[in-house]
Amino acid sequence: MQHINYNVERVNLYESIAKNLEDMILNDASQVGQKLPSEQTLATNFGVSRNVIRESLKLLKERQLIRLHVGEGAYIQKPGDQSVTDMLNRIVLMESIDPIKIYELRTILEVNACRMAAENKEIDDNFAKLEAINQSMRQSMDDTEKRVELDLEFHNMVAHLSGNPLLELFERSLAKLAVPVIRTALLPTAGNEAGICDHQRIIEALQKRDADEAVRLMNEHLRKSTQNYLDGNLIQTR
Numbered sequence: 001m002q003h004i005n006y007n008v009e010r011v012n013l014y015e016s017i018a019k020n021l022e023d024m025i026l027n028d029a030s031q032v033g034q035k036l037p038s039e040q041t042l043a044t045n046f047g048v049s050r051n052v053i054r055e056s057l058k059l060l061k062e063r064q065l066i067r068l069h070v071g072e073g074a075y076i077q078k079p080g081d082q083s084v085t086d087m088l089n090r091i092v093l094m095e096s097i098d099p100i101k102i103y104e105l106r107t108i109l110e111v112n113a114c115r116m117a118a119e120n121k122e123i124d125d126n127f128a129k130l131e132a133i134n135q136s137m138r139q140s141m142d143d144t145e146k147r148v149e150l151d152l153e154f155h156n157m158v159a160h161l162s163g164n165p166l167l168e169l170f171e172r173s174l175a176k177l178a179v180p181v182i183r184t185a186l187l188p189t190a191g192n193e194a195g196i197c198d199h200q201r202i203i204e205a206l207q208k209r210d211a212d213e214a215v216r217l218m219n220e221h222l223r224k225s226t227q228n229y230l231d232g233n234l235i236q237t238r
Contacts, residue, residue, distance in 0.1 A: 014055035187232035
Protein backbone atom coordinates (compact mmCIF):
# COMPACT_ATOMS: atom_id res chain seq x y z
CA MET A 1 0.00 0.00 0.00
CA GLN A 2 1.42 3.38 -1.00
CA HIS A 3 2.15 6.06 1.60
CA ILE A 4 -0.97 8.01 2.50
CA ASN A 5 -0.67 11.72 3.21
CA TYR A 6 -2.42 12.15 6.56
CA ASN A 7 -2.10 15.95 6.61
CA VAL A 8 -5.40 17.64 5.70
CA GLU A 9 -7.02 21.05 6.02
CA ARG A 10 -9.60 21.30 8.80
CA VAL A 11 -12.29 22.61 6.42
CA ASN A 12 -14.68 20.06 4.88
CA LEU A 13 -12.65 17.34 6.52
CA TYR A 14 -14.36 14.38 4.91
CA GLU A 15 -13.81 15.87 1.42
CA SER A 16 -10.15 16.60 2.15
CA ILE A 17 -9.63 13.07 3.43
CA ALA A 18 -11.42 11.63 0.41
CA LYS A 19 -9.16 13.70 -1.85
CA ASN A 20 -6.03 12.36 -0.13
CA LEU A 21 -7.23 8.79 -0.44
CA GLU A 22 -8.25 9.35 -4.05
CA ASP A 23 -4.80 10.73 -4.89
CA MET A 24 -3.20 7.66 -3.33
CA ILE A 25 -5.45 5.33 -5.35
CA LEU A 26 -4.98 7.13 -8.67
CA ASN A 27 -1.20 7.28 -8.30
CA ASP A 28 -0.85 3.50 -8.35
CA ALA A 29 -3.33 1.39 -10.33
CA SER A 30 -1.57 -1.78 -9.13
CA GLN A 31 -3.42 -1.35 -5.82
CA VAL A 32 -6.75 -2.36 -7.36
CA GLY A 33 -8.23 -5.13 -5.26
CA GLN A 34 -6.28 -4.18 -2.13
CA LYS A 35 -8.04 -3.40 1.13
CA LEU A 36 -7.84 0.09 2.62
CA PRO A 37 -6.86 0.46 6.27
CA SER A 38 -9.79 -0.01 8.66
CA GLU A 39 -12.07 2.91 9.57
CA GLN A 40 -10.53 3.03 13.02
CA THR A 41 -6.97 3.06 11.65
CA LEU A 42 -7.81 5.84 9.19
CA ALA A 43 -9.63 7.81 11.90
CA THR A 44 -6.65 7.55 14.25
CA ASN A 45 -4.10 8.50 11.61
CA PHE A 46 -6.13 11.43 10.27
CA GLY A 47 -7.06 12.54 13.79
CA VAL A 48 -10.81 12.54 13.14
CA SER A 49 -13.87 10.53 14.15
CA ARG A 50 -14.96 7.35 12.42
CA ASN A 51 -18.09 9.20 11.23
CA VAL A 52 -15.89 11.57 9.22
CA ILE A 53 -14.07 8.59 7.71
CA ARG A 54 -17.40 6.98 6.78
CA GLU A 55 -18.43 10.14 4.92
CA SER A 56 -15.09 10.12 3.08
CA LEU A 57 -15.53 6.49 2.09
CA LYS A 58 -19.05 7.24 0.85
CA LEU A 59 -17.56 9.83 -1.52
CA LEU A 60 -15.00 7.36 -2.81
CA LYS A 61 -17.75 4.78 -3.32
CA GLU A 62 -19.81 7.30 -5.30
CA ARG A 63 -16.74 7.93 -7.46
CA GLN A 64 -16.50 4.14 -7.94
CA LEU A 65 -12.96 4.08 -6.55
CA ILE A 66 -13.80 1.64 -3.77
CA ARG A 67 -16.36 -1.02 -3.01
CA LEU A 68 -17.62 -1.46 0.54
CA HIS A 69 -18.27 -4.87 2.08
CA VAL A 70 -20.22 -4.90 5.33
CA GLY A 71 -18.07 -6.38 8.05
CA GLU A 72 -15.02 -6.59 5.79
CA GLY A 73 -14.05 -3.03 4.90
CA ALA A 74 -13.27 -1.04 1.75
CA TYR A 75 -11.47 -2.39 -1.32
CA ILE A 76 -9.91 -0.36 -4.13
CA GLN A 77 -11.50 -0.79 -7.57
CA LYS A 78 -11.35 0.74 -11.03
CA PRO A 79 -14.28 2.95 -12.07
CA GLY A 80 -16.40 1.27 -14.72
CA ASP A 81 -18.33 2.63 -17.68
CA GLN A 82 -21.45 2.81 -15.49
CA SER A 83 -20.18 6.04 -13.91
CA VAL A 84 -20.00 7.64 -17.37
CA THR A 85 -23.42 6.23 -18.25
CA ASP A 86 -24.96 7.66 -15.07
CA MET A 87 -23.48 11.10 -15.74
CA LEU A 88 -24.66 11.13 -19.35
CA ASN A 89 -28.10 9.90 -18.34
CA ARG A 90 -28.50 12.78 -15.88
CA ILE A 91 -27.53 15.25 -18.61
CA VAL A 92 -29.94 13.65 -21.09
CA LEU A 93 -32.82 13.79 -18.60
CA MET A 94 -32.17 17.32 -17.35
CA GLU A 95 -31.71 18.71 -20.87
CA SER A 96 -34.62 16.66 -22.26
CA ILE A 97 -32.38 15.38 -25.06
CA ASP A 98 -34.14 13.29 -27.69
CA PRO A 99 -32.93 9.66 -27.60
CA ILE A 100 -32.17 9.89 -31.31
CA LYS A 101 -29.36 12.33 -30.44
CA ILE A 102 -27.73 9.58 -28.39
CA TYR A 103 -27.84 7.39 -31.45
CA GLU A 104 -26.33 10.12 -33.60
CA LEU A 105 -23.36 10.46 -31.26
CA ARG A 106 -23.02 6.70 -31.04
CA THR A 107 -22.87 6.58 -34.83
CA ILE A 108 -19.93 9.01 -34.88
CA LEU A 109 -18.04 6.82 -32.41
CA GLU A 110 -18.89 3.46 -33.97
CA VAL A 111 -18.10 4.43 -37.55
CA ASN A 112 -14.65 5.54 -36.46
CA ALA A 113 -14.25 2.46 -34.28
CA CYS A 114 -15.00 0.36 -37.35
CA ARG A 115 -12.24 2.04 -39.34
CA MET A 116 -9.75 1.64 -36.51
CA ALA A 117 -10.71 -2.02 -36.06
CA ALA A 118 -10.12 -2.70 -39.77
CA GLU A 119 -6.69 -1.11 -39.49
CA ASN A 120 -5.81 -2.88 -36.22
CA LYS A 121 -3.29 -5.62 -37.04
CA GLU A 122 -3.77 -7.41 -33.73
CA ILE A 123 -7.40 -8.52 -34.00
CA ASP A 124 -7.27 -11.65 -36.15
CA ASP A 125 -8.24 -13.92 -33.26
CA ASN A 126 -11.37 -11.88 -32.48
CA PHE A 127 -13.29 -12.29 -35.73
CA ALA A 128 -14.58 -15.62 -34.44
CA LYS A 129 -16.08 -13.80 -31.45
CA LEU A 130 -17.97 -11.44 -33.75
CA GLU A 131 -19.21 -14.41 -35.78
CA ALA A 132 -20.36 -16.20 -32.62
CA ILE A 133 -22.22 -13.14 -31.36
CA ASN A 134 -23.97 -12.69 -34.69
CA GLN A 135 -24.93 -16.37 -34.79
CA SER A 136 -26.40 -16.09 -31.28
CA MET A 137 -28.38 -13.07 -32.46
CA ARG A 138 -29.88 -15.14 -35.25
CA GLN A 139 -30.85 -17.84 -32.76
CA SER A 140 -32.42 -15.28 -30.43
CA MET A 141 -34.48 -13.30 -32.95
CA ASP A 142 -37.71 -14.01 -31.07
CA ASP A 143 -36.27 -13.00 -27.70
CA THR A 144 -36.19 -9.20 -27.79
CA GLU A 145 -34.22 -8.64 -24.59
CA LYS A 146 -31.59 -11.23 -25.51
CA ARG A 147 -31.42 -9.83 -29.02
CA VAL A 148 -30.79 -6.31 -27.64
CA GLU A 149 -28.12 -7.64 -25.27
CA LEU A 150 -26.31 -9.41 -28.11
CA ASP A 151 -26.57 -6.37 -30.37
CA LEU A 152 -24.82 -4.29 -27.71
CA GLU A 153 -22.21 -7.01 -27.30
CA PHE A 154 -21.49 -6.99 -31.05
CA HIS A 155 -20.99 -3.22 -31.23
CA ASN A 156 -19.02 -3.20 -27.99
CA MET A 157 -16.69 -5.81 -29.48
CA VAL A 158 -16.12 -3.66 -32.58
CA ALA A 159 -15.26 -0.74 -30.29
CA HIS A 160 -12.89 -3.01 -28.35
CA LEU A 161 -11.19 -4.07 -31.57
CA SER A 162 -10.47 -0.42 -32.33
CA GLY A 163 -7.68 -0.68 -29.78
CA ASN A 164 -8.69 2.60 -28.13
CA PRO A 165 -9.87 1.99 -24.54
CA LEU A 166 -11.43 5.46 -24.21
CA LEU A 167 -13.46 5.00 -27.38
CA GLU A 168 -14.59 1.63 -26.06
CA LEU A 169 -15.55 3.17 -22.70
CA PHE A 170 -17.69 5.90 -24.26
CA GLU A 171 -19.27 3.52 -26.75
CA ARG A 172 -20.27 1.15 -23.94
CA SER A 173 -21.69 4.04 -21.94
CA LEU A 174 -23.71 5.42 -24.84
CA ALA A 175 -24.85 1.94 -25.83
CA LYS A 176 -26.52 1.48 -22.45
CA LEU A 177 -28.44 4.72 -22.96
CA ALA A 178 -29.41 3.59 -26.44
CA VAL A 179 -31.16 0.41 -25.25
CA PRO A 180 -34.71 1.90 -25.60
CA VAL A 181 -33.81 3.04 -29.13
CA ILE A 182 -32.51 -0.41 -30.09
CA ARG A 183 -35.56 -2.13 -28.58
CA THR A 184 -37.92 0.13 -30.55
CA ALA A 185 -35.87 -0.35 -33.74
CA LEU A 186 -36.60 -4.09 -33.56
CA LEU A 187 -40.37 -3.55 -33.81
CA PRO A 188 -40.49 -3.25 -37.62
CA THR A 189 -40.44 -6.76 -39.12
CA ALA A 190 -37.42 -6.05 -41.33
CA GLY A 191 -35.32 -4.58 -38.53
CA ASN A 192 -34.33 -7.85 -36.88
CA GLU A 193 -33.12 -9.88 -39.85
CA ALA A 194 -31.62 -6.89 -41.65
CA GLY A 195 -29.47 -5.97 -38.66
CA ILE A 196 -27.98 -9.46 -38.48
CA CYS A 197 -27.20 -9.45 -42.21
CA ASP A 198 -25.58 -6.03 -41.88
CA HIS A 199 -23.40 -7.34 -39.06
CA GLN A 200 -22.24 -10.23 -41.23
CA ARG A 201 -21.20 -7.90 -44.03
CA ILE A 202 -19.34 -5.70 -41.53
CA ILE A 203 -17.46 -8.76 -40.24
CA GLU A 204 -16.47 -9.71 -43.78
CA ALA A 205 -15.19 -6.19 -44.50
CA LEU A 206 -13.15 -6.24 -41.29
CA GLN A 207 -11.69 -9.62 -42.20
CA LYS A 208 -10.59 -8.21 -45.56
CA ARG A 209 -9.04 -5.19 -43.82
CA ASP A 210 -11.18 -2.99 -46.04
CA ALA A 211 -11.56 0.04 -43.78
CA ASP A 212 -13.52 2.14 -46.28
CA GLU A 213 -16.04 -0.64 -46.90
CA ALA A 214 -16.35 -1.39 -43.17
CA VAL A 215 -17.04 2.28 -42.48
CA ARG A 216 -19.59 2.49 -45.29
CA LEU A 217 -21.39 -0.61 -44.06
CA MET A 218 -21.44 0.49 -40.42
CA ASN A 219 -22.71 3.93 -41.38
CA GLU A 220 -25.45 2.42 -43.51
CA HIS A 221 -26.33 -0.11 -40.81
CA LEU A 222 -26.77 2.58 -38.17
CA ARG A 223 -28.70 4.80 -40.60
CA LYS A 224 -31.17 1.96 -41.22
CA SER A 225 -31.35 1.27 -37.49
CA THR A 226 -32.24 4.92 -36.88
CA GLN A 227 -35.01 4.71 -39.49
CA ASN A 228 -36.27 1.48 -37.90
CA TYR A 229 -36.44 3.34 -34.59
CA LEU A 230 -38.55 6.08 -36.14
CA ASP A 231 -40.80 3.48 -37.79
CA GLY A 232 -41.02 1.60 -34.50
CA ASN A 233 -42.20 4.75 -32.75
CA LEU A 234 -45.05 4.98 -35.25
CA ILE A 235 -46.00 1.36 -34.53
CA GLN A 236 -46.08 2.08 -30.78
CA THR A 237 -48.35 5.12 -31.20
CA ARG A 238 -50.95 3.35 -33.32
